[in-house]
Structures are given as structure tokens and as C-alpha cells.
Amino acid sequence: MFSREFKEIKKTHITVGFFYESGKELFKLKVLNGDVGFDRKITDKNIHRPGLALAGYVELFTYNRIQVFGNTEIRYLQSLSPEGRVKSIQNILKFEIPCVVITNDNSLPDNLLDLFTEKKISVFQTPLETTKLVYFISDFLDDQFAPQTVVHGDLVDVYGIGLLFVGRSGIGKSEIALDLVERGHRLVADDVVLITKKGENILIGTCNTITKHFMEIRGLGIIDVKNMFGIRAIRYQKRVEVVVELLDWDPKEEYTRTGLDEEKISILGVEIPLVKLPIFPGKNITVIAEVIALNHLLKHYGYDSAKEFNKNIETLLRQKASSLKTDDFPIERIARYFEHDFE
DSSP states (O other), rough: OOOOOOOOOOSSSSHHHHHHHHHTTTOOOOSSSSTTTTTTOOOOSSSEOOOHHHHOTTTTTOOSSEEOOHHHHHHHHHHOOHHHHHHHHHHHTTSSSOOEEEETTTOOOHHHHHHHHTOEEEEOOOOOHHHHHHHHHHHHHHHHHOOEEEEEEEEEEETTEEEEEEESSSHHHHHHHHHHHHTTTTEEEEEEEEEETTTEEEEEEEOOOOTTEEEEETTTTEEEEEHHHHGBOOSSEEEEOOOOOEEEEOTTTTOOOOOOEEEEEETTTTTEEEEEEETTTTOOOOHHHHHHHHHHHHTTTOOOOHHHHHHHHHHHHHHHHTOOOOOOOOOOOSSSOOOOOOO
């Protein structure tokens, strides 16, 4: 059975060394004092500009964040005497700050870099403007500290909609995903789907580094989707937009007939549509999966087939209620006259 309990995984910290290695190209970072302090931990996804702390007010100094020195901080230090600059820097060196990033290709005045090196605090320099750097680092840290979970299933991009197929082991999730790939859709992950919560209500799914775009087909073995079907058959990440739960057909079970009551499932606190799909031999699940994706697209653009059908019935009932008895209610054809067209 498919478990609806999703264990949340969340990082408590990353190291300064990991931050540098992961973001040195994007942030255009240059190390000013070697690998000093690379083992320090970053525990907060936010960043801080220590202008007030440099001036001596440290009551609200969030020292556990990455400290960004922009034009304001550098100009302030340059306005002080050599002794004043040392005293100003020492105001923040009393705390265990993880690292410092200096923007706009600015440089620290005098021998202030030595003070950071003595305390084993990494100092980086970047040509990026402060606003742009803050955006990049904030997005990077938000991703690193975002809650994650692992789901046993298959994630496929079908007509631009991320369908997550779940169900008991052996029910045919991989086979359905493979059939969708053969029809021109794109595989994101097979068997193990790593889901990350981005922002407030966005779930991004991807594969792990071990399985990548390999698939296990029972009776056949492991296949490489990328090499077999080409680069067009895969993608590395996709937003999870609909969960399709594959169920064994049970004649005693009541399944949705109209789709008016849309079910939801919560993953990491985000509610997304859930489609319970009973399967049995001969049922074309692949085509139904494509229809699920297209139906979701229609809803996204403001058209709900089930609600439209229900509205048509209600309109017709109101029109006929005053003039006809219940047992005299006619079923009309859509074309009143066929004009000799007997196809």
C-alpha cells in the first residue's frame, strides 16, 4: 500500500567550504585568505549586513549568518582612523560568524584581513553588486535548507505537467512511465523521487545521484532511458503537480465518476490534486495519464469539464422543471436535423 506519511528531511547546516565549492562560479567568489575557516558551519538561510554591528551596536547582531560587506560597510570603514577600523572589526570578531563576502570588488582597508585570518574566518570577494549577490545567495541557501522528502514512485513530465505515480510495489509504475516516455514524454525519476519544497506551495521533484535516469523493468532488468531514447526523453527536475495513485481494481469499491469532488494530498504541507486510478488488465493507463495531464491544464486555464457538465444539467433542469413532469422528461439529441447526413 502507498503510505501517505511523508518523512521530512531538513539540513541543519552546511559548511563554508561547501558554500564556496557550490557557489564559486555563480557568485564569482574569490578567496582572499585561503581555505581558512572552511569547516565553519552556516546554520541560517538568511544573510546579514553588519553595518550597525561595525558601528558598535551588537544587541541584535545575527552573527550566525553569512556577513555581506557592501559599499556602505566598506565606505564606513574607510572613513575611520586605522585604530577605529580595527576596533570596528573587533566588534564583530567577538562572535562566531561563519564567513564574510565583500561585494563590488571592494577590498578591506589596511591589515583588516589579517584579523579575520587570525580568527579563522573565510573572507570572499565578488564583482557582483550587493543586491544581485544577496538574491543569488538567498536563493541558494533557501534551496539548501528547504524541507525534503523521499517518495517511492515515478515522476514524469506529461505535456508539461508533473505527474507523480504512486502505488504498491509491483503495480506497474515503471511500466507506465516507460510507455509515456516511448510516447514522447519525459522521465524525471524512477522508483525513488526526491521532493523539495520551494517557497510556500511549490514541490520540485528530482532523481538521486545513484539511479539518475535508469529504470528497473521487472522481467527485463535495468535500462538506461537517456541512452536508449535520447536526451529528449529525460529532465532533471520538474514541479510535482498531480499525484496519480494506482490501485488494484475492487468491484466493491466506489470510485469517482464525475470528478466534482477533487481529492487532495498533502506533501510537506503543500496540498496538490490526487487522482485515484483503479487498474485492471486491458485498461490503457498511459492514455488516461495523458488525459489527466490535459485535464489539469484545462483547469489551470479556468475550464473544469466536470463543473461545466454539471452546469449544463442544472440549466436544463431549471428550464424544464416548470413545464414538464419528472416522468415526461425527454432526452434530446444535440443535432435536431441531420440534413441527409447518415454517417
